[in-house]
Amino acid sequence: MAVYKLNINGKKLQVDVDPTTPMLWVLRDHLDLTGTKYGCGIAQCGACTIHLDGNAMRSCQLPVSAVGDQSITTIEGLSENGDHPVQKAWLEHDVPQCGYCQAGQIMSAAALLQNNASPSDADIDTAMNGNICRCGTYTRIKAAIKTAANG
Amino acid sequence: MTLIKTSYNRRSFLKTSALAGGGLMIGFNWLTSCQAAAEEEVLQMPDEWFDINAYLKIGDNGVVTILSPNPEFGQNVKTSMPMIIAEELDVDWKNVIVEQANFNAERYTATNQFSGGSAGIRRGWEGLRMAGATARQMLCEAAAAAWEVPVGEITTAAGMLHHEASGKSAGYGEMASAAAQIPVPKEVELKDNKDFKIIGTSRKNVDGKKIVTGQPMFGVDKKKEGMLIAMIAHPPAFGMQLKSADTDAAKGMPGIRDVFTIKTLQDDYERAGFDTNAFPEMIAIVGNSTWEVMNAKKALKAEWEPFSEHSMVVNGWGGKQEVTIPAGLESTTSHREEMAKLAEQPAKVSRKDGDPETAFKNAAQVIERTYTAPFLAHNCMEPMNFFAHVQGDKVELAGPIQGPGVIEQTVSARLDIPVENIEIELTRMGGGFGRRAYGHYIVEAALISQKVNAPVKLMYTREDDMTFGIYRPSYSATYRAALDENGNLTAFHVKGGGVPESPVFANRFPAGAIDNYLAEEWSIDSNITIGAFRAPRSNFIAGAEQSFLDEVAEAAGRDPIEFRLELLERAKNDPVGERNDYDAARYAGVLELVREKSNWGQEQPNVYRGVSAYFCHATYVAHVLDLVMENGKPRVENVCCAIDCGIVVNPDAAANMAEGAITDGVGNAFFGAMTFKDGAPEKKNFDTYRMIRMSEAPRNIDVHFVPSDVDPTGMGEPPFPPIFGAVANAMYKATDKRSYHQPFLGDQEVLG
Ligand code: FES
Numbered sequence: 001m002a003v004y005k006l007n008i009n010g011k012k013l014q015v016d017v018d019p020t021t022p023m024l025w026v027l028r029d030h031l032d033l034t035g036t037k038y039g040c041g042i043a044q045c046g047a048c049t050i051h052l053d054g055n056a057m058r059s060c061q062l063p064v065s066a067v068g069d070q071s072i073t074t075i076e077g078l079s080e081n082g083d084h085p086v087q088k089a090w091l092e093h094d095v096p097q098c099g100y101c102q103a104g105q106i107m108s109a110a111a112l113l114q115n116n117a118s119p120s121d122a123d124i125d126t127a128m129n130g131n132i133c134r135c136g137t138y139t140r141i142k143a144a145i146k147t148a149a150n151g
Numbered sequence: 152m153t154l155i156k157t158s159y160n161r162r163s164f165l166k167t168s169a170l171a172g173g174g175l176m177i178g179f180n181w182l183t184s185c186q187a188a189a190e191e192e193v194l195q196m197p198d199e200w201f202d203i204n205a206y207l208k209i210g211d212n213g214v215v216t217i218l219s220p221n222p223e224f225g226q227n228v229k230t231s232m233p234m235i236i237a238e239e240l241d242v243d244w245k246n247v248i249v250e251q252a253n254f255n256a257e258r259y260t261a262t263n264q265f266s267g268g269s270a271g272i273r274r275g276w277e278g279l280r281m282a283g284a285t286a287r288q289m290l291c292e293a294a295a296a297a298w299e300v301p302v303g304e305i306t307t308a309a310g311m312l313h314h315e316a317s318g319k320s321a322g323y324g325e326m327a328s329a330a331a332q333i334p335v336p337k338e339v340e341l342k343d344n345k346d347f348k349i350i351g352t353s354r355k356n357v358d359g360k361k362i363v364t365g366q367p368m369f370g371v372d373k374k375k376e377g378m379l380i381a382m383i384a385h386p387p388a389f390g391m392q393l394k395s396a397d398t399d400a401a402k403g404m405p406g407i408r409d410v411f412t413i414k415t416l417q418d419d420y421e422r423a424g425f426d427t428n429a430f431p432e433m434i435a436i437v438g439n440s441t442w443e444v445m446n447a448k449k450a451l452k453a454e455w456e457p458f459s460e461h462s463m464v465v466n467g468w469g470g471k472q473e474v475t476i477p478a479g480l481e482s483t484t485s486h487r488e489e490m491a492k493l494a495e496q497p498a499k500v501s502r503k504d505g506d507p508e509t510a511f512k513n514a515a516q517v518i519e520r521t522y523t524a525p526f527l528a529h530n531c532m533e534p535m536n537f538f539a540h541v542q543g544d545k546v547e548l549a550g551p552i553q554g555p556g557v558i559e560q561t562v563s564a565r566l567d568i569p570v571e572n573i574e575i576e577l578t579r580m581g582g583g584f585g586r587r588a589y590g591h592y593i594v595e596a597a598l599i600s601q602k603v604n605a606p607v608k609l610m611y612t613r614e615d616d617m618t619f620g621i622y623r624p625s626y627s628a629t630y631r632a633a634l635d636e637n638g639n640l641t642a643f644h645v646k647g648g649g650v651p652e653s654p655v656f657a658n659r660f661p662a663g664a665i666d667n668y669l670a671e672e673w674s675i676d677s678n679i680t681i682g683a684f685r686a687p688r689s690n691f692i693a694g695a696e697q698s699f700l701d702e703v704a705e706a707a708g709r710d711p712i713e714f715r716l717e718l719l720e721r722a723k724n725d726p727v728g729e730r731n732d733y734d735a736a737r738y739a740g741v742l743e744l745v746r747e748k749s750n751w752g753q754e755q756p757n758v759y760r761g762v763s764a765y766f767c768h769a770t771y772v773a774h775v776l777d778l779v780m781e782n783g784k785p786r787v788e789n790v791c792c793a794i795d796c797g798i799v800v801n802p803d804a805a806a807n808m809a810e811g812a813i814t815d816g817v818g819n820a821f822f823g824a825m826t827f828k829d830g831a832p833e834k835k836n837f838d839t840y841r842m843i844r845m846s847e848a849p850r851n852i853d854v855h856f857v858p859s860d861v862d863p864t865g866m867g868e869p870p871f872p873p874i875f876g877a878v879a880n881a882m883y884k885a886t887d888k889r890s891y892h893q894p895f896l897g898d899q900e901v902l903g
């Protein structure tokens with residue numbers, strides 16, 4: 001066990017965990033931030049996507065010991081009132097079905113738009129290909145990303 | 152208006168003095184109303200709530216809480232069921248708060264709180280309307296009494312009561328207290344369809360805001376003071392059982408509380424239909440946190456051994472049956488060989504019309520084709536999990552389950568605790584697709600909690616989830632068609648089977664449309680557990696049949712839509728046999744609509760089209776799928792879809808459901824497969840189990856509904872089965888080669 005001081009959603013938080021613990025479980029089990037989801041544990045589904053210094057990152061593959069002073073944003077901290085352009089576009093298009101993958105989808109989409117304000121279809125395909133939606137909401141996700149980009 | 156008797160489920164409308172469901176009033180501070188996000192505002196909470204019936208309560212300020220009875224797994228019943236209630240209650244949707252009801256068999260008889268079989272809205276339609284209408288009637292009676300006017304003169308609109316002659320008006324909130332004292336009316340009037348104000352209009356997902364902000368709402372998010380995390384280790388292969396467990400190393404790992412074996416079903420237990428479970432004996436690991444338990448699981452040492460043939464009593468739909476579970480470690484290669492062999496042999500005849508033998512003998516042309524499909528894993532994005540807290544003879548359960556009523560019985564039998572002492576909170580499910588109709592993991596969670604005497608959240612890893620499957624079976628179907636010299640279809644023969652069940656529906660189209668018809672079925676016993684998977688059996692047979700009809704239409708020199716419509720015309724005007732399971736006119740209706748909406752017949756360069764239609768779960772669906780080839784790979788450019796599901800309660804949500812089913816179908820047609828070697832599932836996670844991803848998803852999907860006044864039918868499943876045929880038929884146009892064996896693109900590289 002070791003103590004880590006983390007910078008998450010603009011707050012300084014402290015945990016005492018095994019250094020190999022993936023951030024996914026630090027968030028979910030130790031910090032009550034359960035918006036970030038477990039889907040595969042091997043960086044294949046994207047359900048656990050967070051932002052590490054603004055870039056999309058699969059938190060299931062990020063040991064807490066590797067975080068250092070990089071800042072982490074989770075779905076809970078993406079915006080104060082749930083009004084990030086991507087979140088608004090998601091509501092406008094009523095994207096979710098079961099909703100389980102959507103936090104990861106939104107985090108991937110928000111990171112994409114951060115780096116590329118008007119992505120092409122191919123850009124969206126590349127950025128979002130790591131996020132599985134078992135319910136098959138891809139067409140709405142793509143439409144919502146375009147809305148957010150233009151909004 | 153329609154007058155209906157409320158007596159058949161009056162029990163569910165009995166008023167209770169306690170607040171419905173207990174604790175529902177707490178924690179509303181961030182709840183928002185159902186209106187669109189743009190105009191969202193937090194509703195003012197009332198000072199007092201009045202229970203009108205099991206489904207709704209009205210606040211003194213007119214705000215209404217509707218309890219949505221059925222478990223939600225993405226089919227959006229949590230929005231559409233309350234819409235039906237709100238419609239008959241005659242309230243403004245923006246004053247409605249929706250809450251998920253806990254499981255309560257006695258209160259929610261309108262739907263039985265079972266999500267499956269695309270039956271939620273269909274079964275609930277009348278009862279849910281009645282729940283709203285009885286409440287409205289009670290409010291009218293309360294107003295009539297207060298104003299001393301005849302109740303028949305009271306009208307309602309958007310949560311207001313009016314009496315025109317006296318000019319009196321009141322909000323529902325003002326009359327709620329009095330209404331709650333009024334006896335449940337014996338008869339109520341339901342609205343005419345033409346007066347619907349909410350049903351038939353698109354309303355946003357009531358949980359949309361919670362989902363996009365990552366609020367806790369799934370089973371995996373459940374927390375309770377002192378809660379421990381549990382995982383299980385089950386046999387690595389079907390056909391195996393636990394021999395011995397060496398738990399010492401795992402027990403000594405950091406954060407581990409206990410490691411032990413559990414037996415979820417006793418040997419003499421009479422199983423119900425949803426008690427499917429290949430691994431009733433397993434090892435449980437319990438600890439403080441998920442990561443610690445995961446690590447301890449890796450340190451676990453166990454010996455597994457093949458089991459011998461045994462039998463069990465299953466009391467399922469077909470009544471009580473002694474079922475024999477064969478011994479052996481099965482493999483996909485041997486399944487394929489056995490299936491090919493049985494496809495050649497005569498099988499059990501399930502329907503015969505006319506004289507197919509003679510018709511085939513006299514045919515100018517006979518076409519014979521065989522189609523196959525592999526097992527599929529459900530792969531719900533949220534792996535199986537459940538919360539349990541067993542305290543003495545009280546059981547508290549929470550998590551994702553499609554059929555809480557079924558599993559409650561199993562838990563009760565296994566723990567020997569009466570169902571009255573078992574409470575089940577229904578959390579939003581991260582997908583279901585049929586898998587969560589089988590709740591063995593709830594029994595596991597309860598036993599583990601009982602053993603460690605603490606609240607426990609049982610978590611499956613993705614690997615556990617994929618390898619402890621209740622899979623979609625592997626199927627095969629061989630079709631034969633006889634054509635005369637004019638290209639008329641004179642005989643049709645389907646012979647289908649699978650491991651372990653046949654996919655054939657003998658009385659579905661094209662039965663009834665052809666004079667000489669034969670359906671045969673066979674099956675191969677297996678110890679691999681199978682169960683419902685989005686449109687069971689239809690999800691294979693539709694694609695096979697619709698691919699075959701396409702090929703027959705081509706051989707007959709007909710346009711594929713025209714060819715199907717001719718057959719349906721025959722079935723409509725002069726049906727063969729009496730037990731035909733479909734309405735030929737509605738079937739033709741979706742084909743006609745899709746033909747029009749897709750501009751069928753207008754060729755576009757380098758766009759390859761396939762059509763397919765199917766009827767299941769009381770709903771008719773037709774697709775036209777456009778494919779393009781990019782770098783030698785097929786990509787779905789567009790899917791035009793026509794659906795007849797009767798009245799559409801929430802059109803945009805229904806379209807979303809169809810889009811999902813289409814995408815799911817395209818993915819499984821191209822990539823979906825679970826294979827086995829020596830009983831072990833060969834794929835354990837998404838690095839090898841190929842799922843459809845963004846770059847392969849259809850670029851565009853247009854969903855059209857046949858305008859209808861018929862009571863609503865299923866939407867979750869019906870758009871799924873026919874898409875396989877549309878993919879196959881478009882692939883043929885693009886490549887000149889027919890696709891007979893799923894997955895059509897084999898196991899290509901997995902993207903991550
Ligand atoms: S849980 Fe991290 S990518 Fe799937």
Ligand code: FES
Nearest residue numbers: 098099133134135
């Ligand atoms: S909405 Fe269910 S997995 Fe994406």
